[in-house]
Amino acid sequence: MSYEKKNKALFIDRDGTINHDCPYCRDPSQITLYEDTINLMREYKRKGYLVVIVTNQSGINRGYFSVEELEKFHDELKDRLLKHGVPIDAIYYCPHRPEEKCSCRKPEPGLILNAAADLNIDLAESVVVGDRDDIDGELARRLNIPYTIVDHRS
Numbered sequence: 573m574s575y576e577k578k579n580k581a582l583f584i585d586r587d588g589t590i591n592h593d594c595p596y597c598r599d600p601s602q603i604t605l606y607e608d609t610i611n612l613m614r615e616y617k618r619k620g621y622l623v624v625i626v627t628n629q630s631g632i633n634r635g636y637f638s639v640e641e642l643e644k645f646h647d648e649l650k651d652r653l654l655k656h657g658v659p660i661d662a663i664y665y666c667p668h669r670p671e672e673k674c675s676c677r678k679p680e681p682g683l684i685l686n687a688a689a690d691l692n693i694d695l696a697e698s699v700v701v702g703d704r705d706d707i708d709g710e711l712a713r714r715l716n717i718p719y720t721i722v723d724h725r726s
């Protein structure tokens with residue numbers, strides 16, 4: 573039997589939370605980071621949290637961009653965040669369209685449940701940060717995880 577201590581995680585949304593939202597954007601040159609979110613992520617890293625990005629990317633199954641393009645975008649995003657002192661531990665994305673009724677399109681909890689299983693994360697010790705109460709807030713409420721909604725619209 574293992575008594576290994578579980579990890580705690582910051583589950584954080586991508587578009588509108590870490591980078592300026594550009595609908596279905598796939599071009600890494602379009603990445604513009606929010607300073608306040610970088611600071612918040614750095615603070616969680618310092619406190620020993622894993623930082624896991626959880627993002628809906630239905631542009632994949634809508635045919636707007638490929639998995640390869642998404643991965644390139646994420647490589648650039650991770651590079652940029654690393655330069656700001658924030659190494660990302662993992663990125664989980666949902667490629668499905670709403671009509672597909674999958675179990676991972678936020679606010680469905682699939683992305684977080686998969687990450688928790690893969691990375692030995694204790695959800696009771698974890699937090700969610702996003703920019704949409706109806707998506708990220710609802711996701712957190714369904715899993716009974718504390719959450720913060722960032723406001724980048726004002």
Ligand SMILES: [Mg+2]
Nearest residue numbers: 585587588703
């Ligand atoms: Mg968002």
